[in-house]
Amino acid sequence: MPFFNTYFGSFSDFINTRWKRWRHRHAPKLTKQYWQSLTLQGWLRLLGKGLLYVVLLLFLFYLSVYFGVFGWLPTKRQLKDVQNNMPSEVYSADGVLLGRYFIQDRTNVRYDQIAEPVIQALIATEDARFYEHDGVDNRSLARVFLKTLLLQEESSGGGSTISQQLAKNLYPRKDVGFLSMPVNKLREMILAKRLESVYNKQEILELYLNTVPMGGNVYGIESAARRFFNTSADSLKTEEAATLIGMLKATTTYNPRIHPDRSKQRRNVVLAQMTKYGYLPEDQKIVLQGKPLKLEYNLYSHNSGLATYFREHLREELTKWAALQEKPDGGHYNLYTDGLKIYTTLDTRAQRAAETALKRRMYALQVDFDKHWGKKAPWSGQPEILTAAKQRSLHYKRLVAQGKSAEEIDEIFSTPVPMKLFRWRGEETRTISPMDSIRHYMRYLNAGFLAMEPKSGYVRAWVGGINHSFFKYDHVRAQRQVGSTFKPFVYAAAMERGISPCSYFPNDRRVFPEYENWSPRNSDDVYGGAYSMQGALAKSVNTVAVNAALQVGLPQVITVAKNLGLQGELPNTPALALGSADASLYEMVAAYASFANGGYQVKPRYLLRIVDRTGRVLLDQTNQDGMGQKVLSSQTTSLLRPMLESVINEGTGRRLRSEYGLDMDIAGKTGTTQSQADGWFVAFTPDLVAGAWVGGEDRRIRFRDLELGGGSNTALPIWAGFFQRLTKERDFRKMAHSQFPALPAQYSMYLNCPPYQPPVPVEPVYQEEDHGIDDLFKRGGRKLKDLFKRKGKKKDKNRDWQADLEEELERRGNGRGRGRGH
Numbered sequence: 001m002p003f004f005n006t007y008f009g010s011f012s013d014f015i016n017t018r019w020k021r022w023r024h025r026h027a028p029k030l031t032k033q034y035w036q037s038l039t040l041q042g043w044l045r046l047l048g049k050g051l052l053y054v055v056l057l058l059f060l061f062y063l064s065v066y067f068g069v070f071g072w073l074p075t076k077r078q079l080k081d082v083q084n085n086m087p088s089e090v091y092s093a094d095g096v097l098l099g100r101y102f103i104q105d106r107t108n109v110r111y112d113q114i115a116e117p118v119i120q121a122l123i124a125t126e127d128a129r130f131y132e133h134d135g136v137d138n139r140s141l142a143r144v145f146l147k148t149l150l151l152q153e154e155s156s157g158g159g160s161t162i163s164q165q166l167a168k169n170l171y172p173r174k175d176v177g178f179l180s181m182p183v184n185k186l187r188e189m190i191l192a193k194r195l196e197s198v199y200n201k202q203e204i205l206e207l208y209l210n211t212v213p214m215g216g217n218v219y220g221i222e223s224a225a226r227r228f229f230n231t232s233a234d235s236l237k238t239e240e241a242a243t244l245i246g247m248l249k250a251t252t253t254y255n256p257r258i259h260p261d262r263s264k265q266r267r268n269v270v271l272a273q274m275t276k277y278g279y280l281p282e283d284q285k286i287v288l289q290g291k292p293l294k295l296e297y298n299l300y301s302h303n304s305g306l307a308t309y310f311r312e313h314l315r316e317e318l319t320k321w322a323a324l325q326e327k328p329d330g331g332h333y334n335l336y337t338d339g340l341k342i343y344t345t346l347d348t349r350a351q352r353a354a355e356t357a358l359k360r361r362m363y364a365l366q367v368d369f370d371k372h373w374g375k376k377a378p379w380s381g382q383p384e385i386l387t388a389a390k391q392r393s394l395h396y397k398r399l400v401a402q403g404k405s406a407e408e409i410d411e412i413f414s415t416p417v418p419m420k421l422f423r424w425r426g427e428e429t430r431t432i433s434p435m436d437s438i439r440h441y442m443r444y445l446n447a448g449f450l451a452m453e454p455k456s457g458y459v460r461a462w463v464g465g466i467n468h469s470f471f472k473y474d475h476v477r478a479q480r481q482v483g484s485t486f487k488p489f490v491y492a493a494a495m496e497r498g499i500s501p502c503s504y505f506p507n508d509r510r511v512f513p514e515y516e517n518w519s520p521r522n523s524d525d526v527y528g529g530a531y532s533m534q535g536a537l538a539k540s541v542n543t544v545a546v547n548a549a550l551q552v553g554l555p556q557v558i559t560v561a562k563n564l565g566l567q568g569e570l571p572n573t574p575a576l577a578l579g580s581a582d583a584s585l586y587e588m589v590a591a592y593a594s595f596a597n598g599g600y601q602v603k604p605r606y607l608l609r610i611v612d613r614t615g616r617v618l619l620d621q622t623n624q625d626g627m628g629q630k631v632l633s634s635q636t637t638s639l640l641r642p643m644l645e646s647v648i649n650e651g652t653g654r655r656l657r658s659e660y661g662l663d664m665d666i667a668g669k670t671g672t673t674q675s676q677a678d679g680w681f682v683a684f685t686p687d688l689v690a691g692a693w694v695g696g697e698d699r700r701i702r703f704r705d706l707e708l709g710g711g712s713n714t715a716l717p718i719w720a721g722f723f724q725r726l727t728k729e730r731d732f733r734k735m736a737h738s739q740f741p742a743l744p745a746q747y748s749m750y751l752n753c754p755p756y757q758p759p760v761p762v763e764p765v766y767q768e769e770d771h772g773i774d775d776l777f778k779r780g781g782r783k784l785k786d787l788f789k790r791k792g793k794k795k796d797k798n799r800d801w802q803a804d805l806e807e808e809l810e811r812r813g814n815g816r817g818r819g820r821g822h
Helices: 002-008 011-030 032-036 040-066 076-080 116-126 138-150 162-170 177-198 201-211 221-229 238-249 260-276 282-289 308-323 348-373 384-392 394-401 406-413 434-442 483-496 533-539 542-552 554-563 574-578 585-596 634-650 716-726 730-737 745-751 773-793 801-813
Strands: 088-091 097-101 341-344 417-421 428-432 445-452 459-463 479-481 582-584 600-602 607-611 617-620 627-630 667-672 678-684 689-696
Touching: 040 177, 076 177, 088 308, 097 308, 116 162, 116 201, 116 238, 116 260, 162 177, 162 201, 201 221, 221 238, 238 260, 238 282, 260 282, 308 341, 308 459, 308 607, 348 445, 348 459, 348 689, 348 716, 348 730, 384 394, 384 434, 394 406, 406 434, 417 434, 428 434, 445 585, 445 716, 483 533, 483 542, 483 554, 483 574, 483 585, 483 634, 483 667, 483 678, 533 542, 533 634, 542 554, 542 574, 554 574, 582 585, 585 600, 585 634, 585 667, 585 678, 585 689, 634 667, 634 745, 678 716, 689 716, 716 730
Parallel strands: 088 341
Antiparallel strands: 088 097, 341 607, 417 428, 445 459, 445 689, 479 582, 600 627, 607 617, 667 678, 678 689
């Protein structure tokens, strides 16, 4: 420090010099004699200096807070743009709020959407001079100083205004050591004045009531009204408003659900304050104070409400999507805090019908399942089922991640602990081991259901399971063996190759040595004769489906299935014709939609529009066409539809008519996989295509006979119950009698054939007498003549049934021949 040393010598010399001067000037003031010799004038002079120093110190402290020494303070411009965290909301197509994604449960409302008693109770209780101050109430501060600090009167009230409390809500307090209280109080005063200069009084009240914590994870008057009284902020009664405002003093202490007596007492205090400040007449106060505390507690969670599985699927998708969308300020959207409005295709009436139908059927089916197995466990003789379930559990995976040994994990899984258990009659809490919990849940059958419009692809109902709180796995997207619901793909492929629906395929049981001697069986073990495609599909004949697939060629069947939307691996084996492949309900319903819409590929659509809190449109798919490329000919889909109708009218789906009384046109197929592991039913009406699946979490948990475990008994009743309930809704009643368009005349003749041809009887062989050489030549001549006749009538192999159809129609148009089918 050359410059410093030039004028002051060394640094130590400078310090010593200053210390000597200070000691020489002030040392006498440190003695007892000095203070005894002070006159009144001297004392006044010292007091004045002291006050000046205190004021200067406070001013410097104020400046340090004001300029952000203890932490950043937002400017007026930033306060004008303040945005609190808001959950994103999911809406149905009929305008109903399905659910919210949030860190803090908060819903903003405008000032005019808040009931007047809420405003009155807030001002009377928290800030009676709210309309008179500019953010800081000096009179209240003086009262706090005199009564609370000096006289220790705790009931004298606080000095924080609503504006200061708003500042605290928006910018929570910080820990800066022993100065935390004065620093935070001063910050709130500065921010309160800034807020008052930016917003008017109504806007401050609106902002405050939207941000105030109301206990737990609830923020704002709207969320609190919904949580405690199952109503909206604009519909709160005076006593309800007083209850909620009373919570602000201590949200846990005066929580009406946890401490109803304390909450009632606090409510009555608030009502008295409203009377004191002229907001409530005395007689009305007395009446309201005498009322009991009535709650309608509405605990919202991601596991409750409508469409829980759908909302979770949407959450996973939108979390990733939002993180890639750029905000105007350059940041990226957050699904949980940015208040997005998400509009979907789901219809709450259809969704409610689907959930009710599924739960009612599954409850009854579980009773049958438990009776079926009795005291015997469904995994009897297969302990590996429980071992696999244990190793799939999240609890097991966490213990492994923590480095626990196999012995430690086994001990934890065998130690009883209190836990909530799902039962159809209601939840219950029991003390059991995690392994017993696995045994409990392994006995339950689960299900999935999906309904959509075949042309637009709009998903109207999505049910992924029986209870989202206890069974998280979404069975709409789960991959399971599809069984006989795959057979329409086989017959569609056959017709695409030019094979007529009236072509007959033998009902013969075959053995395939190249596939480990695999031999497909029919469910009724009846063989012989031949079936048309329609007859085989209606009766779900396995042997015919395999024979048809082999005649078409398995690669062609696979191509058709892929074009229709099946995404998984499709085995190139004859068993594919019987549905040995895995696919999801999501894929199968979309594939059947192509059968219903004339052969166009369609992808299920459930997301319509997303806007941010300012109304800026981030995504709009409202006007997009749901149908993709054409993957099946109109001829094929036109003929396949009545074939699938025959399944309902006279085949494995006839219970829809006889038992459930559904009158609309229906085309569909049941499906049951090997050993009844999976039960399916996928079908479409003129308005909707829907599918249901039923099965155990493990494929080895199942019914042991086809009558109970077949798709017509497990999945079909869910489908039926859905349409029974939906068509009772006023806007959907016309669906109860909807009809498919009439089959074009040029196609009907190709379904005009018996569904089954019995075996041709074998004529007995007679021994003819030998009539010599003349008779031999005669018989030889007849055989030669018959041979030439057959050769003359032989058709061109390259001609297909569609070509024959076109020629037949042309002959009819020219007046030649009567044609077939008349």
